[in-house]
């Protein structure tokens with residue numbers, strides 16, 4: 534039997550559910566990747582993520598070559614390319630991992646239909662999360678809507694087999710000299726994208742070395758994770774997004790350590806499963822509020838204020854530093870994502886969907902489920918909503934989480950020489966820095982009124 538392992542958001546060979554299943558079932562397995570033009574066409578030509586993907590794919594190809602095989606690569610629409618590969622190679626089954634994003638679901642349905650016509654089939658596996666879809670349910674047999682009870686049930690359910698590595702038999706790899714197809718990795722420019730500098734190493738090798746460095750400071754994670762001036766978090770989200778690292782390996786690392794820092798990190802990994810589960814069960818979140826009563830709000834924020842937020846010139850130093858960091862690197866610390874998102878919605882009164890779309894365009898680790906979940910959490914329109922609406926004070930957040938202004942100074946050079954006190958609110962000092970676009974106290978009341986009027990059922 535011949536199989537094709539189609540990699541998508543799982544760009545590795547190690548601990549890979551579909552690859553492991555394919556080598557168990559088939560005599561010969563070839564691995565393939567499609568640069569999906571339906572995803573790529575709308576992206577800006579300097580999108581950093583394509584550099585990360587291209588480099589990771591290059592490494593995957595190199596690893597396959599070391600084992601005497603090679604990666605099949607094509608640029609186009611998977612619904613046409615997969616049947617072509619299947620017919621050319623006599624593939625009995627295509628193996629892939631689940632992807633619960635609405636576009637991926639629709640694409641996989643179409644691919645499965647076309648493969649059937651071509652005399653083959655699509656087999657899919659859970660890989661990207663520990664528990665998916667309807668695996669962790671409440672006592673009524675329904676998906677959870679609040680994180681804390683979900684995480685308790687998640688932990689209670691966890692068995693060793695949920696995190697054991699999915700091992701593949703690499704002797705089953707298809708020898709490259711017996712592959713009649715030319716389809717090889719084109720240079721990035723040939724796909725129409727520009728090479729970008731990245732702040733992190735790509736591929737499995739980049740993921741492994743980052744995980745191993747982070748593991749040394751894992752015990753201090755609980756203490757350091759909220760301070761953007763420190764390197765207190767793993768920076769692994771990009772690798773988890775593109776599957777250059779297995780989520781099971783992260784959970785195994787956390788469990789092996791067993792410290793309270795490691796346990797806090799595990800809770801974050803569970804947040805990731807939680808939002809994936811929400812997206813799978815409540816796909817309406819892609820287009821609107823999880824709690825639809827909040828779709829009634831007509832957010833009065835202006836285009837001009839949204840622009841100031843995007844370019845990081847709101848006059849609120851921590852927000853501006855966060856946005857400048859995002860624009861320059863494609864990265865933002867979790868605490869800053871919360872502060873910047875809260876500021877856009879609760880201070881500038883701009884519809885959270887604009888901010889969500891901006892993050893989706895800029896974040897290297899952009900993941901529909903986590904980004905949407907994070908935005909809805911900050912906008913108080915989603916799951917896990919608290920009885921009183923959560924509104925961050927951007928100046929207090931700044932004093933608390935960037936106490937000596939390390940992060941602000943890194944991104945706003947004009948404020949570098951100010952004292953630790955002034956750096957959080959430089960207005961009145963002799964600096965070339967924008968006036969605050971709005972007054973927090975006043976905007977807070979307006980935001981509360983908007984949320985209360987929409988969510989009365991909630992109060």
Ligand SMILES: Cc1cc2nc3c(=O)[nH]c(=O)nc-3n(C[C@H](O)[C@H](O)[C@H](O)COP(=O)(O)OP(=O)(O)OC[C@H]3O[C@@H](n4cnc5c(N)ncnc54)[C@H](O)[C@@H]3O)c2cc1C
Nearest residue numbers: 766767768769770801805867870898899900903904907908
């Ligand atoms: C408005 C907003 C938008 C966000 N958008 C994204 C996004 O597009 N992609 C993304 O991966 N994360 C997103 N997050 C979650 C979180 O900010 C990032 O996962 C985290 O900052 C990544 O840094 P790290 O890898 O150093 O995390 P660590 O602190 O080391 O955490 C380890 C891993 O756990 C997961 N994780 C951590 N926190 C969360 C969380 N709150 N929700 C879901 N998963 C989490 C990530 O996979 C992360 O890599 C968003 C949060 C907010 C508030």
